[in-house]
Amino acid sequence: MEKCYEYLGCTKHDCIMFTLQGEKQCWEVSGTLCNHPGIEYLQKKRFNSKIEACECSSCLFLKYVKENHHL
Numbered sequence: 001m002e003k004c005y006e007y008l009g010c011t012k013h014d015c016i017m018f019t020l021q022g023e024k025q026c027w028e029v030s031g032t033l034c035n036h037p038g039i040e041y042l043q044k045k046r047f048n049s050k051i052e053a054c055e056c057s058s059c060l061f062l063k064y065v066k067e068n069h070h071l
Contacts, residue, residue: 001025001069004032004061027051027062034059 004010004026005017012018015033017026026032027050034040034054042053054062065071 001065004034007061007064025065027054027059 001023003017005012005015010033012033016029017032020029026034030050032040038057039050039053039059042056043050047053047056051062062071
């Protein structure tokens with residue numbers, strides 16, 4: 001499965017996702033530099049998990065993964 005930065009065309013090379021090895025996805029990792037600036041805020045203020053914050057912010061990558069990879 002492609003990574004978030006590949007799908008979104010992200011150029012924030014200082015994001016942890018560019019150096020992370022393995023199969024973890026961005027919603028499983030804290031401190032990412034997501035294209036949607038509200039994700040980290042929503043996680044801290046409203047939700048217990050990052051994936052809930054990603055869903056609330058209508059993350060395009062999460063939507064793509066759910067539709068195409070049966071998450």
